[in-house]
Amino acid sequence: MLSKRVVACLDVKNGELSKGVQFVATEMLGDPVAKAKAYYEDGLDELVFYDITASSDERNIMLDVVQKVAQEIFIPFSVGGGIRTREDAAGLLMAGAEKISLNSAAVLRPELIKECAQAIGTQNTVLSMDVRAVTKNTACPSGYEVVINGGRKAMGIDAIQWARKACALGAGEVVVNSIDADGMKQGYEIKLTRMVAEAISVPVVASGGAGTPAHLQSVLTEGKADAALVASMVHYGDYRVLDIKQYLHDQGIKVRMNY
């Protein structure tokens, strides 16, 4: 039986681990490679790195981080942030990433998903979408809207419709980030996650809001997510990955316990 995955997300800024709350107020937390390695040894199932720097010079720092991670960590990891072309995607794969994660650039130019899927395979092309709750309206009938540029720009696009379209274009997995829940440690946006999971036929990774292991349990059952992403709750040392997995296991959720 397929296990549910616990995924740690590391936001990397100028080669350093950082963590924001509701996508702003970033705080620096040290060497991302060392952190990633500690999680790997604790039985983490997968890693996601988001490059939250903007300029092209700094992108080389990210490639360096990716190469270091690939030498030491033998679980899948994806990289997102600033991927605008299929060449960007291929370069990250060459540096050692397993998958690439598209976000704002795909919203602005959806064909990018198709180009990347053709170049590196559907299963390696992840759509990451940042979503906020809005009053239901004609543009966003689900009551969830896609936002871009780190949550700064609302697009007037319905989140569920976007997820469906992205899958039709070749996204092999969808990460659903709730901006409202991000960094608040009050739990995932269960309703949003479940709506996306029921709308598409590829795996869904829930993101934003994890504060306790019980939050992961909810989103992996009620929320129908295939994987749950954690950040603050492990970066600050509140929980270790192995404690989270033990909790899920004790609650009857199938997770990888032998590692």
Added chain:
Amino acid sequence: MGPSVTIVDYDAGNLRSVQRACEAVGLRAKISGDPEVVKRADRLIFPGVGTAETAMVTLARLGLDEAVVTFFKTGRPLLGICLGLQILLEHTEEGDRDCLGIIPGRCKRFEFGDPDLKVPQIGWNEVSQSADHALLTGVPAGAEFYFVHSYFAMPDKASHVLAETTFGDRTFASVIGRDNVFATQFHLEKSGRFGLDLLAAFGQWDGAVC
């Protein structure tokens, strides 16, 4: 110096991660798309991600399809990974393609009535040994490996199924092999410690089943 392996390069995904995993267990790994180098390799790793159609077209264009079959006939150890397992069979439903035919059988797509079962299968799943094999002796019961795939192998002969995995209501062959060929549907280069152990064992394997 450790044993040397050659990784077949046919533009089918991230060969560097396979190479790094080899290096992590002390194998000297080189990547090559030259049919002559492939035929002469001490040990061959045949990886692959992407679609079977693209892979078969590229292999034929580079002359690597024949090179891999020729290598197999030498009796030296051959390891297939993921798509590299699927195209060892005779045929795949993916694009209705004929493949290398090293192992009799075909590949079929996962199909489920339950909409909660997502395809591709992405993630960690248990691999249960179903036949004796030298390379599987070190894999503990219940060990999980990392899978990413939409198609699965159906070898004609039960004796070619070395281990099985269950996804939804489907139990499929997650490790297949015969003679000097051993192939895993999962990515052993991304499967943590147990994956690395298996890769290290391949580096020492003499190509005999038991």
